[in-house]
Amino acid sequence: GAGVSQSPSNKVTEKGKDVELRCDPISGHTALYWYRQSLGQGLEFLIYFQGNSAPDKSGLPSDRFSAERTGGSVSTLTIQRTQQEDSAVYLCASSLATGSFGTQYFGPGTRLLVL
Amino acid sequence: QKEVEQDPGPLSVPEGAIVSLNCTYSNSAFQYFMWYRQYSRKGPELLMYTYSSGNKEDGRFTAQVDKSSKYISLFIRDSQPSDSATYLCATGRPYGNNRLAFGKGNQVVVIP
Numbered sequence: 001g002a003g004v005s006q007s008p009s010n011k012v013t014e015k016g017k018d019v020e021l022r023c024d025p026i027s028g029h030t031a032l033y034w035y036r037q038s039l040g041q042g043l044e045f046l047i048y049f050q051g052n053s054a055p056d057k058s059g060l061p062s063d064r065f066s067a068e069r070t071g072g073s074v075s076t077l078t079i080q081r082t083q084q085e086d087s088a089v090y091l092c093a094s095s096l097a098t099g100s101f102g103t104q105y106f107g108p109g110t111r112l113l114v115l
Numbered sequence: 116q117k118e119v120e121q122d123p124g125p126l127s128v129p130e131g132a133i134v135s136l137n138c139t140y141s142n143s144a145f146q147y148f149m150w151y152r153q154y155s156r157k158g159p160e161l162l163m164y165t166y167s168s169g170n171k172e173d174g175r176f177t178a179q180v181d182k183s184s185k186y187i188s189l190f191i192r193d194s195q196p197s198d199s200a201t202y203l204c205a206t207g208r209p210y211g212n213n214r215l216a217f218g219k220g221n222q223v224v225v226i227p
Contacts (some may be wrong), residue, residue, distance in 0.1 A: 044220040106158035
């Protein structure tokens with residue numbers, strides 16, 4: 001079946017501009033995660049959605065970052081007034097279950113470059 | 116102290132060698148342990164997953180967890196050029212948001 005998809009695959013933007021990154025999770029997966037992978041830093045948790053519950057935003061690095069998930073499926077991560085330090089690969093993952101531990105399946109990522 | 120420590124140094128081995136990778140973690144609340152493989156310009160894919168101390172084998176891959184010392188390892192036997200990738204260790208808790216804590220990853224190159 002189809003895996004997690006993300007778009008765009010690459011994004012180049014100028015400092016100060018807003019960007020939107022999209023994630024389509026695996027159909028039926030109720031949990032959705034955003035992570036950021038910076039050079040030499042590993043993956044860093046950003047935000048978590050589970051069903052219709054309020055998202056866990058504890059990993060967002062600043063109030064320039066926000067995310068929403070519409071209809072329990074597609075999610076959009078928005079970065080306002082981008083800075084050069086926002087340059088990274090943004091990865092989305094989805095999983096079938098929480099409570100018990102659900103395996104997270106990752107998308108290919110969006111490579112963001114802020115000039 | 117980072118939740119998961121993984122020495123990010125690159126590793127080059129000849130084809131057929133055993134690759135040994137390891138991580139340490141700081142929080143005993145972590146109960147799930149994973150190794151992800153990430154090819155260049157791709158997302159991480161789950162390679163091994165375990166929730167108990169001991170060894171778990173899957174073909175040429177063995178994951179080892181020692182909860183008493185908070186140490187996790189991955190061994191790749193008879194390494195192949197197709198194993199060339201970055202390997203990320205990850206841990207998770209069975210409650211809360213189930214977010215994963217990752218190590219920085221090891222880039223492995225298997226030389227034919």
